[in-house]
Amino acid sequence: TLRAVAQRHGCQFLTVSESETKVVMRARRRGQTDWEEVVWTIERAQRLGLSNKDNWRKQPMAMLVARATADLARRVAADAILGIGYSVEELDDDNTATAATRTVQRATARRAKPPAAPVDEPPLDGEVVDEDAPDPITDAQMKKLHAVFGECEIRDRDERLAYAHDVLGREIATSSELTKFEASQVIDALEALAATRRSAAVEEPVDAEIVEDPPLDGDA
Numbered sequence: 598t599l600r601a602v603a604q605r606h607g608c609q610f611l612t613v614s615e616s617e618t619k620v621v622m623r624a625r626r627r628g629q630t631d632w633e634e635v636v637w638t639i640e641r642a643q644r645l646g647l648s649n650k651d652n653w654r655k656q657p658m659a660m661l662v663a664r665a666t667a668d669l670a671r672r673v674a675a676d677a678i679l680g681i682g683y684s685v686e687e688l689d690d691d692n693t694a695t696a697a698t699r700t701v702q703r704a705t706a707r708r709a710k711p712p713a714a715p716v717d718e719p720p721l722d723g724e725v726v727d728e729d730a731p732d733p734i735t736d737a738q739m740k741k742l743h744a745v746f747g748e749c750e751i752r753d754r755d756e757r758l759a760y761a762h763d764v765l766g767r768e769i770a771t772s773s774e775l776t777k778f779e780a781s782q783v784i785d786a787l788e789a790l791a792a793t794r795r796s797a798a799v800e801e802p803v804d805a806e807i808v809e810d811p812p813l814d815g816d817a
Contacts, residue, residue, distance in 0.1 A: 598665050598732045599667050599670035599671075600665065600670055601668070602677050602678050603624070603669075603670045603674035603677055603678065604672065604675065604733075605677070605678040606627070606674055606804060607628075608625065608626055608627065608670075608674050608677070609622055609625055609627075609668065610622065610624045610664070610669065611624070613634070614660060615661070615662060617639070617657045617658045617661075618638060618639045618657070619636065619661070620636070620658065620661035620662050620665050620702060621634065621636050621640075621665075622634070622635050622662070622669055623663040623669070624669035624672070624814045625671070625673060625675045626673050626674070633669060633673055635668045635669050635672075636665070637656060637662075637668070638661070638662045639661070639662045639666045642657075642660070644741075644760065644763065645763055645786060645790065646790035646793040646794070647660075649793065661720070667758075668766045670768065671766055673779075726772070730779065731776040731778060732776060732777040732778075733773075733775075734772065734773065734776065734777055734778060734779075734780040735777060735780075737789045738775075738777065738780040738781070738784065739772065739773075739780075741784055742772060742775075742783060742784055744762075745784060745788055748791045748796065749787055749791050750791050751787075752758060758772075759777075760768070760783070760786075760787075761775070761779075761783050764782055764783050764786045765779055790792060804807070
């Protein structure tokens with residue numbers, strides 16, 4: 598749907614290369630000469646805890662194409678797709694779609710939220726106030742973000758920024774640049790990854806060391 602809406606508005610999509618481990622795709626708006634390029638690899642899917650899911654095991658190339666297409670549609674046709682935030686493949690990547698569904702519900706609620714009450718202090722002369730500016734990340738979200746990054750053993754700053762880029766599809770220089778909505782997206786993805794790792798750890802058999810019992814008193 599994302600791709601169809603974008604193409605209907607004149608956007609072009611081009612597959613540069615595709616395989617079961619890496620997909621490179623490009624897209625551009627009508628009238629533009631420069632292409633936006635997106636690369637999705639199986640390693641990237643592994644970092645996000647996706648590669649062990651049923652669809653990814655059965656048809657990895659199709660899932661890589663779907664993810665690259667969704668990223669490109671959000672980049673070149675944000676005005677056309679409006680509230681269509683996720684492709685069906687992205688929703689299906691969560692076993693119950695709970696994380697993505699919660700994110701979509703929050704987005705819907707935000708669009709329906711009534712205007713904020715006027716503040717006590719008026720803006721200074723000449724100051725421009727953007728009433729539609731998104732809410733910034735909260736202190737509670739910042740603490741939660743660091744906690745789930747640690748739980749997922751993603752401790753390096755650059756790795757954390759790269760993970761956020763993979764989830765959001767945009768570059769960020771610091772976690773304080775995240776909006777409240779974006780922080781929720783990253784936290785949801787990290788919690789899903791942590792749950793997947795915990796489940797895998799429980800299912801993995803542990804080889805127990807065999808220790809012979811010492812002889813009892815009087816045993817030969």
